[in-house]
Amino acid sequence: MDQHPYIGQPFLKREAVEKRILFSVNKGRAYRGKAVETTYYLTAKSKRKAPEFQGVEDAIRMMLIHGTTELWPGPEKEPSAYKKHMSWLKEIKFLGINRKKKIERALITISTPLRFFDTLPNRIPLAQLRMATQSEPFNGFCDFTARVVDYKFPEEFKDKFLGQIWPHKRIRRYLKIGKDEPIIGTIVKPKWLPPEIFARRVSQAAISGALFVKSDENLHLTKKELAEYVSLTVKMLKKNGFDLSSTPKAGKKRLLFAPHITANPSDILEYAKIAVDHGANCLMFSPHFSGDFEIIREIYAMGEKYRVPIYTHTAGMNRCCGDPSYSSGDDPRVVYLLAALSGAAFMQLPALRGYVRPTDVEKKPIIDRLKQENLIGNDGMTLVIAGGLGAHNIGYNIKILGLQGKMFLAGTAIFHHPDGVRAGIDAIKLAVEAADKGIIEVPQLKKYAESLGKKGAPLLRALKGK
Incomplete structure (x- = not known):
């Protein structure tokens, strides 16, 4: 697709049609109490010989009826609280x-009363929220498709989210680094390694200057294997002067080590407990496969010891966000919003000039939405720039996205560097130094590396073939 269908697109001026549809679909839907506002990108089939945007109007009516409930059908008297369970159309733009x-295409906003789905007094009913705003009425009917673009929550509902436990400033404080120092991390490669080699590679990366090391998301371990991998890695790190405790001792080196614990929802808490009990000071899992973002709250509820930073991986996200026509599922900004509100310390934002969705055009709206809620920057979730990140494009990403509130994660670029792990990290650091001088494009980076002589060799080797 050459052009995004709704990001940055102008609206048609159709005030009379807007009024017609608002009046028509909201008949009998008079309740205007506290509600979640869900914005959708709606595509609907035009109706033959029908008024303009009749297809959109019919789609909205179906969404209102089947998303919450229909007008009271009788024959009994309508219950007094019935209308408090009915959604309504708040806004429509063509x-x-x-x-x-x-x-026909439009952006619409539907208000869904809290009374309809908010079933938990002190937690977020994410399953019910999704059922009420994302299930069959929105993507399962034949004549239209509705992509969730945004949520706006009433304050009393938003306050039930866990919120940021490990904001970016706390991550920097734990790692003992300044506000302008880039956080460089890595992913252990290849995906599968025996425990001894895995532990050695984590240690090599840490000794070479990585501040964050995680396993690959496709390293799948039994509970017994997880205990072995983590304990052996932590032991080797301690031997090399690292302290992974919650309050590292003076003079000890610091690192965040995140084993991958994605598992069935019924097993995820036990995996988290095993990893932390054996010394991990960070965790990584995919909420899209392991029970959604409220799992973070459940991990933290196990006790203070388990309130470590959690990296919510995007594996599985693009089953809902990756539609190449951008017409079904979720806009990724919705997923990042829910992650940050739910207490995720880290979440990957794929690198610009990389190869992973969300696409580049979707990234600015993600950042803008998080800014609106103060969920990015020092007080917010750390965005992890990764997915095709290397010495060739880290400078461009720093220039466009900035350093504040970010971590830069390179896996293959570090572990597959022809001169080894240390050279891979040195190449990344040299590219960051070059970016600070305004040098970000590959031809200029090569000249910069050559000008450094022997010191620039890791960067020059990393750029070979680029």
Whole structure:
């Protein structure tokens, strides 16, 4: 697709049609109490010989009826609280009509009353929220598709989210680094390694200057294996002068080590307990496979010892966000918003000029949405720039995205460097130094590396073939 269908697109001026649809679909839906506002990108089939945007109007009516409930059908008297369970259309803006393909497009906002789905007094009912705003009425009917673009929550509902336990400033404080020093991390490669080699590679990366090391998301271990991998790695790190405790001793080196614990929802807490009990001071899992973001709250509820930073991996996210036509599932900004509100310390934002979704055009709206909620920067979730990151593009990412609130994670670029792990990290650090001088494009980076003589060799080797 050459152009995004709704990001940055102008709206058509159709005030009369907006009023017609608002009046028509909201008949009998008079309740205006506290509600979650969900914005959708709606694509619907045009109706033959029907008024303009009749397809959109019919789709919205179906979404309201099947998303919450229909007008009272009788014959009994309508219960007094019935209307408090009915959604309504708050806003509609038109994006266009493709008359050849007979497709109508609009951005709409539907309000869903808290009374309808908010079933938990002190927690976020994420499953019910998704059922009420994302299930069959929105993506399962034949004549339209609705992509969730954004949520706006009432304050009393938003206050039930866990919030940021490990904001970016606390990560920097734990690692004992200044506000302008880039956080460079890595991913152990290849994906599978026996425990001794895995532990050695984590230690090599840490000794070479990585501040964060995680296993690959496709390193799948039994509980017994997880205990072995983590304990052996922590032992080797301690031997090399690292202290992974919650309050590292003076003079000890610091590192965040995150084993991968994605498992069935029924097993995830036990995996988290095993990893921390054997010395891990950070955890990584995919909420898209292991029970959603509220798992973070459950891990922390096990006790203070387990309130370590948690990296919510994007594995599985693009089953919902990766539609190449951007017409179904979730806009990724929704996922990042829920992650940050739910207490995720880290979440990957794929590198610019990388190869992983979300696409580059989707990244600014993600950052802007997090800014609106003060969930990015020193007080917010750390965005992990990764996925095709290396010496060739880290400078560009720093220039466009900035250092504050970010961590830069390179895996293959470090572990597959022809001169080894230390050279891989040195190449990344040299590229960061070059970026500070305004040098970010590959031809200039090569000249910069050559100008450094022997010191620039790791960077020059990393850029070979780029």
